[in-house]
Amino acid sequence: QASIPFYDTVQAGIVTPSQDFLCFASFDLVVNRIEDVRKLFREWTEAAAQMAAGQPVGEESSNAFLPPKDTGEAAGLLPARTTITFGVGPSFFDERLGLQAKRPASFKVLPKFPGDSLLEEWCGGDIGVQVCANDLQVAFHAIRNLTRIARGKAVLRWMQEGFQRTGAANPAGETPRNLLGFKDGTGNPNVNDRELMNSHVWVQPSDGPSWMENGSYMVTRRIRMRIEVWDRSSLQDQETTFGRHRASGAPLGEQGEFDPLALDKKDENGKLAIPAMSHVRLSHGDGSVKILRRSYSYSSGMDLKSGQFDAGLFFVSYQRNIATQFVPLQERLAKQDKLNEYIVHVGSAVFACFPGAKKGGYIGEGLLS
Numbered sequence: 001q002a003s004i005p006f007y008d009t010v011q012a013g014i015v016t017p018s019q020d021f022l023c024f025a026s027f028d029l030v031v032n033r034i035e036d037v038r039k040l041f042r043e044w045t046e047a048a049a050q051m052a053a054g055q056p057v058g059e060e061s062s063n064a065f066l067p068p069k070d071t072g073e074a075a076g077l078l079p080a081r082t083t084i085t086f087g088v089g090p091s092f093f094d095e096r097l098g099l100q101a102k103r104p105a106s107f108k109v110l111p112k113f114p115g116d117s118l119l120e121e122w123c124g125g126d127i128g129v130q131v132c133a134n135d136l137q138v139a140f141h142a143i144r145n146l147t148r149i150a151r152g153k154a155v156l157r158w159m160q161e162g163f164q165r166t167g168a169a170n171p172a173g174e175t176p177r178n179l180l181g182f183k184d185g186t187g188n189p190n191v192n193d194r195e196l197m198n199s200h201v202w203v204q205p206s207d208g209p210s211w212m213e214n215g216s217y218m219v220t221r222r223i224r225m226r227i228e229v230w231d232r233s234s235l236q237d238q239e240t241t242f243g244r245h246r247a248s249g250a251p252l253g254e255q256g257e258f259d260p261l262a263l264d265k266k267d268e269n270g271k272l273a274i275p276a277m278s279h280v281r282l283s284h285g286d287g288s289v290k291i292l293r294r295s296y297s298y299s300s301g302m303d304l305k306s307g308q309f310d311a312g313l314f315f316v317s318y319q320r321n322i323a324t325q326f327v328p329l330q331e332r333l334a335k336q337d338k339l340n341e342y343i344v345h346v347g348s349a350v351f352a353c354f355p356g357a358k359k360g361g362y363i364g365e366g367l368l369s
């Protein structure tokens with residue numbers, strides 16, 4: 001349950017191996033003076049660094065006539081590998097703060113994709129904060145205290161909790177399974193390969209603007225699963241939907257989870273082993289466009305209208321450029337993916353996640369100073 005340093009050249013929570021839980025919050029600003037936003041980001045930075053270290057927020061006061069600085073529910077708990085990752089949405093660059101000229105040219109609200117069924121209450125936001133931790137109480141405490149600090153400057157717009165199997169339930173740390181029962185994350189690029197991360201995840205000096213150098217662009221999609229329909233489909237249908245075996249996670253026709261996708265291989269009937277409309281074939285493409293997925297399952301009770309689960313995947317991906325990485329990928333999936341029979345995208349947001357903050361500095365300093 002070690003701590004992950006908050007101050008670094010890049011923000012923690014991107015190439016950091018996934019923690020057990022997610023608490024994601026999207027905020028809207030209620031101020032339009034840049035000084036107020038700077039003050040908020042300074043306060044958030046200090047609080048985030050304290051919480052990542054497992055410390056309470058602010059100095060404890062002995063004045064019983066004041067509300068305590070920290071809300072208290074994480075007192076005595078370990079840091080639980082907490083990471084807090086901050087980004088700003090395209091609306092942060094509208095006329096309110098006068099930052100229009102600073103918006104990176106390719107950073108915009110996502111286009112509408114075929115099949116999208118987006119609900120306003122799960123979309124957008126001026127600021128996105130991803131909190132991940134190995135304990136949900138610790139993660140919630142972080143979002144709660146950041147929200148409290150923001151009072152009068154920013155308000156919650158939407159919030160989503162997420163989970164995957166915990167380290168306690170799977171000490172071997174195998175690839176977690178999503179709620180459709182398949183291993184999810186196998187084909188991700190290796191986060192320990194700095195060169196690969198520089199090519200696909202971290203914004204490079206040549207990309208501009210300089211305030212985003214060593215930052216990354218995040219996409220979130222709240223994807224509801226039609227679990228009840230999926231549960232009535234055959235194993236064969238499920239496996240051809242993904243193009244992988246359910247039990248092992250191996251590509252169809254292969255044995256090992258990490259065997260390469262044999263895209264040209266045919267079965268005994270002369271059909272492609274990994275079908276043309278399968279999720280892995282379409283998302284892999286020619287292999288040149290890669291994104292770093294860091295998604296969590298969600299379960300938000302039931303949909304009272306249909307009596308079905310409101311559960312699915314809170315998809316999160318990081319990339320160097322959304323327009324040339326996520327967008328073409330999702331365009332292909334939205335048009336052809338066999339998985340579309342079983343999922344519907346109901347939420348969408350994009351955030352430009354800053355480079356890491358230096359001790360004494362604050363997140364977004366390059367943009368706001």
Ligand code: HEM
Pocket residue numbers: 178180182183184185186187188221223225242244261279280283284291312313315326329330333343
């Ligand atoms: C691969 C599940 C949505 C991009 C996979 C795999 C699974 C999976 C099981 C195979 C194992 C792996 O490599 O992780 C899902 C589910 C989704 C979903 C359940 C929705 C509920 C998306 C979306 C995108 C995406 C929206 C991007 C636009 C990818 C990529 C791969 C992948 C890039 C790796 C392909 C490769 O092997 O190169 N997904 N996915 N997925 N998915 Fe998804």
